[in-house]
Amino acid sequence: MDDVCGLRGRLNESKIRTNAGLGSTTNRGVRELLTFHTPLDLVRERLPEKPVACVRPERVSIAATWFRDNFPGEVLYAVKANPSPWALDAMYATGLRWFDVASEEEIKLIASRYPDAKMAFMHPVKSRKAIERAYFEHGVRVFSLDCEAELEKIVAATQRADDLTLVVRLAVNNADAVYALSHKFGVSEADAPSLLRKARGFADNLGVSFHVGSQCMSPSAFRDAMDLASRLIREAGVIVDVVDVGGGFPSAYPGMTPPDLELYAKVIKEVFEQMPVAMNARLWCEPGRALVAESTSILARVELVKDGALHINDGSNGNLFDAAHCKWPFPVKAHRPDGEFEGVQQGFKLYGPTCDSLDAMEGPFQLPADIREGDYIEFGMLGAYGVAMQTRFNGFGETETVSVEDLPWTSMYAVVEKRAASAARRPARKSPRRLKVVR
Numbered sequence: 364m365d366d367v368c369g370l371r372g373r374l375n376e377s378k379i380r381t382n383a384g385l386g387s388t389t390n391r392g393v394r395e396l397l398t399f400h401t402p403l404d405l406v407r408e409r410l411p412e413k414p415v416a417c418v419r420p421e422r423v424s425i426a427a428t429w430f431r432d433n434f435p436g437e438v439l440y441a442v443k444a445n446p447s448p449w450a451l452d453a454m455y456a457t458g459l460r461w462f463d464v465a466s467e468e469e470i471k472l473i474a475s476r477y478p479d480a481k482m483a484f485m486h487p488v489k490s491r492k493a494i495e496r497a498y499f500e501h502g503v504r505v506f507s508l509d510c511e512a513e514l515e516k517i518v519a520a521t522q523r524a525d526d527l528t529l530v531v532r533l534a535v536n537n538a539d540a541v542y543a544l545s546h547k548f549g550v551s552e553a554d555a556p557s558l559l560r561k562a563r564g565f566a567d568n569l570g571v572s573f574h575v576g577s578q579c580m581s582p583s584a585f586r587d588a589m590d591l592a593s594r595l596i597r598e599a600g601v602i603v604d605v606v607d608v609g610g611g612f613p614s615a616y617p618g619m620t621p622p623d624l625e626l627y628a629k630v631i632k633e634v635f636e637q638m639p640v641a642m643n644a645r646l647w648c649e650p651g652r653a654l655v656a657e658s659t660s661i662l663a664r665v666e667l668v669k670d671g672a673l674h675i676n677d678g679s680n681g682n683l684f685d686a687a688h689c690k691w692p693f694p695v696k697a698h699r700p701d702g703e704f705e706g707v708q709q710g711f712k713l714y715g716p717t718c719d720s721l722d723a724m725e726g727p728f729q730l731p732a733d734i735r736e737g738d739y740i741e742f743g744m745l746g747a748y749g750v751a752m753q754t755r756f757n758g759f760g761e762t763e764t765v766s767v768e769d770l771p772w773t774s775m776y777a778v779v780e781k782r783a784a785s786a787a788r789r790p791a792r793k794s795p796r797r798l799k800v801v802r
């Protein structure tokens with residue numbers, strides 16, 4: 364293994380190599396990361412040969428703190444967006460204790476790291492063994508489902524447990540989302556009432572959930588989904604104890620400027636108060652992207668310039684799946700280790716390192732026209748669904764992780780930070796209350 368960042372001796376080798384997808388090279392807590400001031404400093408000092416994830420744990424803390432203070436209910440982090448321990452640690456440090464897990468590996472990761480964490484197994488399709496071990500070995504009590512067959516599996520695998528929270532996932536409109544998630548999961552309007560009634564019969568607590576789609580650009584999508592849930596709850600005639608509004612909270616990317624997150628929280632609070640649910644019903648959300656997207660950029664090296672395109676050492680099978688397959692508009696910046704660029708920009712197509720011709724990113728990415736072999740491209744806003752998507756196809760994909768201290772490209776939390784900064788600038792008052800405490 365290449366030791367770009369000099370950590371090899373300090374870390375358990377097998378720990379680093381295991382767990383691809385759950386971040387084989389991201390398997391480090393905050394305190395184990397080497398820190399550089401900026402990605403350019405790293406480029407100039409180390410000339411990294413492999414892709415590098417430049418992470419900013421503080422961005423995760425700021426996002427998680429915003430959700431803690433502004434979402435009017437419980438926040439469950441959707442681990443799939445980025446299971447890197449440094450990110451989980453940053454969230455945990457803000458007091459976040461609930462995790463939305465989708466697989467046994469995610470359950471084991473959370474259980475081993477945070478014994479007091481609570482988990483909701485929110486994948487609507489699970490193996491019987493996974494359900495059984497989640498319930499009996501890891502204390503998971505919350506399970507999602509979207510059909511009768513899955514309900515039967517959960518009931519059987521938990522031996523008809525009487526302490527289950529069963530969350531019925533509804534199919535909802537995903538038209539306001541940049542990345543729709545409605546094709547695979549969610550019970551239809553027609554089938555939902557009878558499934559809700561059946562699940563009620565086995566549930567200590569009954570929940571409804573939905574996903575409005577990832578990067579949802581309109582708060583009204585949550586209103587519509589919650590209104591639909593209300594209608595189906597009435598039709599079913601059941602008492603509902605949990606309303607889980609899922610993920611979908613947006614981040615800011617070039618060409619995508621979402622409404623303020625405050626508006627999402629406001630709409631959700633207003634509609635929840637009108638829903639026909641138990642008096643003490645709980646409200647949950649499961650953000651992934653909005654908690655981690657801003658935290659990470661990926662540094663990739665240009666290996667060849669050919670026919671006006673750039674061949675780089677990261678791609679669709681590494682950290683750039685969404686850039687290749689969803690044409691996601693990640694911001695880019697070029698870094699030259701030994702000089703400056705001339706300044707004229709040009710649109711480039713990029714190719715990833717594997718032999719698969721699908722490993723290509725159309726862009727066009729605006730980069731200096733004189734970019735050449737040995738220069739680096741930094742892709743911003745890749746904290747969500749970036750390192751989490753890595754594979755080792757063709758032997759590529761290994762990614763070092765370092766922490767950096769510069770600011771991200773864009774932020775949904777800028778207003779919060781401005782407020783915090785101006786509060787910090789305000790001169791300390793001689794307050795009578797403080798004097799009282801001193802005395």
Ligand SMILES: Cc1ncc(COP(=O)(O)O)c(C=O)c1O
Pocket residue numbers: 441443444463485486544574576577578609610611612649650651652653747
């Ligand atoms: C069940 C569930 N919850 C939450 C999320 C997180 O969504 P997002 O990253 O859009 O917030 C996902 C994403 O796929 C999901 O499937």
